[in-house]
Amino acid sequence: xxxxxxxxPSLLAGALxxxxxxxxxxxxxxxxxxxxxxxxxxxxxxxRWILNGYVWLMRGTPLLLQLIFVFYGLPLINITFDxxxxxxxAFILNYAAYFAEIFRGGFxxxxxGQYEAAKVLRLNPWQTQRKVILPQVIKNVIPPIGNEVINLxxxxxxxxxxxxxxxxxxxxxxxxxxxxxVPYILVGIIYLILTAVTTLGLRRLEKYYNYYR
Amino acid sequence: xxxxxxxxxxxxxxxxxxxxxxxxxxGDILAIVGPSGAGKTTLLRALAGLGDIDxxxxxxxxxxxxPRNSDLKNNVIGxxxxxxxxxxxxxxxxxxxxxxxxxxxxxKQELETRIKPILTHLQLAGKDDLYPFELSGGMKQRVxxxxxxxxxxxxxxxxxxxxxxxxxxxxxxxNLLLELKKDGVTQIVVTHDIELANSIADKVFTVNALx
Ligand SMILES: Nc1ncnc2c1ncn2[C@@H]1O[C@H](COP(=O)(O)OP(=O)(O)OP(=O)(O)O)[C@@H](O)[C@H]1O
Ligand SMILES: [Mg+2]
Numbered sequence: 001x002x003x004x005x006x007x008x009p010s011l012l013a014g015a016l017x018x019x020x021x022x023x024x025x026x027x028x029x030x031x032x033x034x035x036x037x038x039x040x041x042x043x044x045x046x047x048r049w050i051l052n053g054y055v056w057l058m059r060g061t062p063l064l065l066q067l068i069f070v071f072y073g074l075p076l077i078n079i080t081f082d083x084x085x086x087x088x089x090a091f092i093l094n095y096a097a098y099f100a101e102i103f104r105g106g107f108x109x110x111x112x113g114q115y116e117a118a119k120v121l122r123l124n125p126w127q128t129q130r131k132v133i134l135p136q137v138i139k140n141v142i143p144p145i146g147n148e149v150i151n152l153x154x155x156x157x158x159x160x161x162x163x164x165x166x167x168x169x170x171x172x173x174x175x176x177x178x179x180x181x182v183p184y185i186l187v188g189i190i191y192l193i194l195t196a197v198t199t200l201g202l203r204r205l206e207k208y209y210n211y212y213r
Numbered sequence: 214x215x216x217x218x219x220x221x222x223x224x225x226x227x228x229x230x231x232x233x234x235x236x237x238x239x240g241d242i243l244a245i246v247g248p249s250g251a252g253k254t255t256l257l258r259a260l261a262g263l264g265d266i267d268x269x270x271x272x273x274x275x276x277x278x279x280p281r282n283s284d285l286k287n288n289v290i291g292x293x294x295x296x297x298x299x300x301x302x303x304x305x306x307x308x309x310x311x312x313x314x315x316x317x318x319x320x321k322q323e324l325e326t327r328i329k330p331i332l333t334h335l336q337l338a339g340k341d342d343l344y345p346f347e348l349s350g351g352m353k354q355r356v357x358x359x360x361x362x363x364x365x366x367x368x369x370x371x372x373x374x375x376x377x378x379x380x381x382x383x384x385x386x387x388n389l390l391l392e393l394k395k396d397g398v399t400q401i402v403v404t405h406d407i408e409l410a411n412s413i414a415d416k417v418f419t420v421n422a423l424x
Pocket of ligand 1: 224249250251256
């Protein structure tokens, strides 16, 4: 018990970094995902082609590789990021691609009739998206987006490899120093708490959107 | 008065509408009938600006206009879709006021004084806060009518207004349309139901299937 109290502060500090990566990734990746998702069904072939290529690349290669590429690879051609920026750059681009694929499906699920009704009411495309289409898309994509969000909590531990002091690294340092596996167990528990709380939040969001069908 | 002149339309080289000429007088009910696949919906969509035509003119009071152009001066035709296409995420009130608010820039005051009476008239008073999924088919249709009327179109067009409803609702629909006619609303009704067409329309136009 005493031991837990001595390592907890460093673990919580690590958890804070994990949360920071998590939140900033979501904040960055969601809007990009929506835009790319819209672009994936653009009428311009070149736009679709480029965006499909981007999604294919991001989903077809490991996030770990992307992370290492940005932090260790790009400096070789004189593009340097500090650690956190590199992590966010890789995570946001990667998750935006997954989100985009989900949003593409979400947009496709909206019947043409919704667009046509908006058109004969003379709503412009922006008003149509904002008031009619997007709210319905968001309701539809909450469950699949939620899955990715939960994955992100766990994926965020990958920042370990570029030396960011996240929760996992904090635990690893404590365990190595004190030669005990207690920190690893605590790290596991903290991840469980984070995913549980997020799952709960997502449930409430889903429930909130049940006000219509 | 709305006139269609020499309207032609084909899909993939197959002629659907060949030289349609048609006049709709103000305050009239025009029924468009014809066999399935004849092109009734195609004609209605062209008029509503949802599909283009290959050639021909559409005139409002003798002036040509382009239903596809989103400029407000082309705000001529209101549409009640076959399955209404209400916005499921919005309440009755929001469905009906969205476009008047965002497009016609009506103030809250104007919405109250101009839209409320439409809802009351269509027996939708007190239903403001319901969502489409909570409404019966007939109510959904009346919300769709209110939503179209709220944009103050010159003509209200329906595609198969009875097809999504229980057959017992047929007379109710007929009465509703006649009621609106009394208020001076010009209406175009696409329907399979020749009997309905004959009972309410001032003029019945038949679209023939082309081979
Ligand atoms: N976008 C389209 N592309 C190709 N063909 C189309 C398209 N829209 C309609 N058609 C064809 O045009 C013809 C007329 O269709 P339309 O829906 O106008 O008929 P309708 O008279 O409304 O029939 P119904 O009574 O069954 O509703 C049909 O053969 C249909 O398959
Ligand atoms: Mg039809």
